Amino acid sequence: MSPSRRTPRNAKNRRGRGADNCPVELGKEYEVDITEMSPHGEGVTRIRNFLVFVDGTKSGEHLKIKITTVGSMNADAKIVV
Numbered sequence: 001m002s003p004s005r006r007t008p009r010n011a012k013n014r015r016g017r018g019a020d021n022c023p024v025e026l027g028k029e030y031e032v033d034i035t036e037m038s039p040h041g042e043g044v045t046r047i048r049n050f051l052v053f054v055d056g057t058k059s060g061e062h063l064k065i066k067i068t069t070v071g072s073m074n075a076d077a078k079i080v081v
Contacts (some may be wrong), residue, residue, distance in 0.1 A: 023048035024067050024075050034061045052077050 024030070024047050024074035031071045043057030045065075051074040054065050065077035 012046045020068055022072075022075075024052065024070060026067050026070050029064055029066045029080055030077075034059055034063070050075065054079065056080050070079070 004076050011065060017060040018027065030047055030052075032052070033053075034045050034054065036044045037059050038044050040054040043059065043061065045052050045054065052065070052067070053074060054063075054077045056079060057063065064080040066080050067075050067077050069076040
């Protein structure tokens with residue numbers, strides 16, 4: 001029998017994109033449309049299919065945001081005035 005060629009459970013390709021393939025950058029500004037609301041009341045948008053949560057927004061709004069934190073599967077942003 002040949003040995004199994006499975007990737008380890010903690011491999012980056014198993015969960016999310018990893019920091020190397022993240023389509024948003026910390027501190028960068030983006031112009032987005034809020035498409036839905038999270039269960040916690042935050043507005044949700046997607047940048048190249050990457051979830052971004054924006055506090056204090058409503059579904060249907062078009063605005064400029066600035067990325068404040070970046071995780072492996074999503075990011076948080078604030079509204080730029």
